[in-house]
Amino acid sequence: MSTVSMTVNGMAVSADVEDRTLLVDYIREHLRLTGTHVGCDTSQCGTCVVHVDGKAVKSCTMLAAAAEGAEVTTIEGVANGDLHPMQRAFNDNHGLQCGFCTPGMIMSGIDMVNRYKAEGRELDEAAIRHELEGNLCRCTGYHNIVKSIAQAASEM
Amino acid sequence: MHSLNYHKASNASEAARLLSGTEDGKFLAGGQTLIPAMKTRLAAPSDLVDVSGAAELRGINVSGREIAIGAATTHAEVAANGELRNVCPSICDMAANIGDPAVRHRGTIGGSIANNDPAADYPAAMLALGATIRTASREIAADDFFVGLFETALDDDELITSIGFTAPAAGAYAKFPNPASRYAMCGVFVAKGDDGVRVGVTGAGSDGAFRAGDFEAALDGEFSAEALDGLSVRAEGMLSDIHGDAVYRANLVSVMAKRAVAAAG
Numbered sequence: 323m324s325t326v327s328m329t330v331n332g333m334a335v336s337a338d339v340e341d342r343t344l345l346v347d348y349i350r351e352h353l354r355l356t357g358t359h360v361g362c363d364t365s366q367c368g369t370c371v372v373h374v375d376g377k378a379v380k381s382c383t384m385l386a387a388a389a390e391g392a393e394v395t396t397i398e399g400v401a402n403g404d405l406h407p408m409q410r411a412f413n414d415n416h417g418l419q420c421g422f423c424t425p426g427m428i429m430s431g432i433d434m435v436n437r438y439k440a441e442g443r444e445l446d447e448a449a450i451r452h453e454l455e456g457n458l459c460r461c462t463g464y465h466n467i468v469k470s471i472a473q474a475a476s477e478m
Numbered sequence: 479m480h481s482l483n484y485h486k487a488s489n490a491s492e493a494a495r496l497l498s499g500t501e502d503g504k505f506l507a508g509g510q511t512l513i514p515a516m517k518t519r520l521a522a523p524s525d526l527v528d529v530s531g532a533a534e535l536r537g538i539n540v541s542g543r544e545i546a547i548g549a550a551t552t553h554a555e556v557a558a559n560g561e562l563r564n565v566c567p568s569i570c571d572m573a574a575n576i577g578d579p580a581v582r583h584r585g586t587i588g589g590s591i592a593n594n595d596p597a598a599d600y601p602a603a604m605l606a607l608g609a610t611i612r613t614a615s616r617e618i619a620a621d622d623f624f625v626g627l628f629e630t631a632l633d634d635d636e637l638i639t640s641i642g643f644t645a646p647a648a649g650a651y652a653k654f655p656n657p658a659s660r661y662a663m664c665g666v667f668v669a670k671g672d673d674g675v676r677v678g679v680t681g682a683g684s685d686g687a688f689r690a691g692d693f694e695a696a697l698d699g700e701f702s703a704e705a706l707d708g709l710s711v712r713a714e715g716m717l718s719d720i721h722g723d724a725v726y727r728a729n730l731v732s733v734m735a736k737r738a739v740a741a742a743g
Contacts, residue, residue, distance in 0.1 A: 324484065341484035341526075344513075365514055365581065377554070377583040383513045384584060387484040388506075388528055434579065441558065455660065456578025 328392045330355070331399025339386055345379075346370045348386035349396060357397040357425045361458070368457030371426040371433075372396045378433035380456070397425035400432065408432050408474040417470035419461035430457050431471040435478050445475045479516050483525040490614055490639050493529045497635055500525035505637055507550055507589035510581050530586065535639060538562050543645040549588025549638040553577070556587060568649035568742070569607070572599055572667065575653060577660070588638040591623070594630050594686060596717065597661040601687035603651060605678030606667035609643040624687050646671040648701070650741035652734040654681075656721055663722055664730035666690075668738040674698050677735060682727040684717045693735050703736040 326343075327336040330353060337352040349355050349372065361367035363382050370382040373395040400406040408431045411417065418424045434453040438445040445453075450468050459467060483500070487493035497503045503525035506512060515521040529535055535550035540561040547556065556562065557574035576582055576590075576599050590600040591611060604611070604620040611618045613636050623631050632638070646669035653665040662681030669676050675697040677690040696705045711731045716724035 340481065342479045342482050344479070363517065365510065368578070368580065371580055374583075378580045379583050380580045383510055383581075385484060385506075385509070385513070385526070385528075387486070388509070388530065390486070430579065437579075453579055456580050 324387055326386050326390055328389050328394055330394045331396060341385070341387055343386045344382055345372070345374075345384045345386045345389050345394075346381035348389075349381060349394070355396050355398050359422060359425060361422065361426075366456070366458065367423070367426070368430060369423050369426040371429040371457070373429060373433065376436075378430050395429075397428060400428065406432070407477040408435070408471070411470040411474035411477070412467075415466045415470040415473060417462070417466045418459075423457060423459045423461075426457050427454075427459065427467055427471075430454065431474060432478075435471070435475045438475070439478070445472070447472065450475075479513075480519065480522050482516075482523060484528065485525060486528045487532055489532050489534050490529070490637055493527050493532065493637055494614060494635065496527045497525070497637075500527070503527055505529050505592075507586040507592075508552060508584035509589075510577065510585035511589065511593050511595065529637065530584075535588070540565060544642070545645055546640050546642045547587055548640050549591075550586050551588075553582035553585050553587070553590075554579070557582065566607075566645040566649065568646070568651055568667070568669070569603055572603055572651040572653075575599070587641060591641070592630060592632060592638055594624055594628050595661075596627050596683065596686045597656075597663070597681045598687075599651070599653065599662060599665055599680060602665050602667040602678035602680035604641070604643075605687055605689050606649065606669040606676045607643040607646065607678075608669075608671060608673070608676055609641050611638055612640045612642060613638055621689070627686050629686075644671065648742040650738045652737035652741060654730050654734055664727055664734050666731060666734040666738045668697070668735060668742055670697075670701055670742065675701060677738075679711075679731055679735075682711075682716050682731050684715055684724075688715075690731065690735065697739065701739065701742075703740045706732060706736050706739065 359369035361369035365383040501524040504523035506526040536548045539546040553573045649669035651667040664682040665680045667678040713724040713728040716727040718724040
């Protein structure tokens with residue numbers, strides 16, 4: 323057991339966990355922030371994507387201990403009073419059906435828009451589809467997800 | 479996942495010291511392969527020594543055409559480094575297509591090379607670029623480093639610290655990803671360096687990454703896709719599985735090599 327401390331959605335948190343604890347289990351089981359999902363547990367589906375020090379990572383493929391001292395943002399932390407533009411865009415464009423993949427889609431969407439803006443690159447439809455390689459949706463066929471991210475990219 | 483002890487190292491010598499005190503410990507870098515392997519119990523180390531936060535193992539140094547990349551540098555950092563792209567865009571483009579964006583934020587060059595997955599992209603690049611793999615105690619040429627499937631010349635307790643190579647005059651990587659897993663069914667890295675053309679192949683060989691000597695000789699004569707017409711690797715040495723048999727993979731090596739040469743210009 324080790325005490326693992328980090329900042330999650332702006333709040334200092336700390337928990338005594340086994341060393342083998344995955345970051346996603348720390349978030350879901352110890353912090354009870356269950357918006358971050360576990361779909362595959364094999365790094366493929368992307369429902370567990372959170373931001374660690376500003377970068378999208380798969381929290382099922384990172385140990386909680388490795389995030390000691392980090393700034394973590396989960397889906398619960400992206401809205402600031404009003405919905406985040408990415409959340410609103412998914413709402414406007416019906417970018418989901420069952421909603422299971424949506425937290426990961428939104429976290430990956432925010433990450434890709436931030437990176438492309440920082441690098442001065444255009445996030446066109448082909449780029450969005452390529453960037454979504456690590457996020458699986460089994461309902462929608464991605465069309466409205468891509469539209470949602472494109473809308474948010476124009477507003478962020 | 480099985481029970482284990484986690485240790486964080488702040489530099490390479492501390493990492494070596496921490497590992498030496500363990501029963502059956504392993505170095506952990508980005509963990510993008512090791513953690514999935516541990517979940518399926520293909521790996522079950524007693525201890526993990528995390529080197530991903532060691533500052534001396536991170537970063538990219540470009541001095542003229544000489545390049546040094548710290549072992550704990552992530553794929554995303556290699557892909558986005560402007561200085562590196564100016565002298566060696568081929569390795570940036572290759573890194574930009576490993577896994578997916580979230581995997582690239584964690585996965586490292588040293589971890590990929592040390593793991594030597596037969597379908598990993600970096601081993602082909604290391605062979606083609608004639609890279610030198612540096613550890614705390616020695617330098618290993620890429621040609622001597624990749625021994626077989628998941629096997630390298632590293633000792634059990636040896637940590638890669640950095641990778642060095644000279645930027646080639648031209649180079650490119652062409653990958654044929656498995657449509658489902660996106661891992662390379664064949665990836666060919668072609669580099670036209672000062673000492674001739676080198677061709678590294680990943681994903682296809684039954685013994686891991688290899689160099690295609692016949693292709694190199696032909697490209698030394700004329701650096702064009704047409705120079706490879708009629709050339710192929712022997713199907714006997716290729717992987718054969720449900721995704722593609724050995725004859726199919728041998729053909730992919732020729733096709734990907736031509737695409738890489740065409741892209742390298």
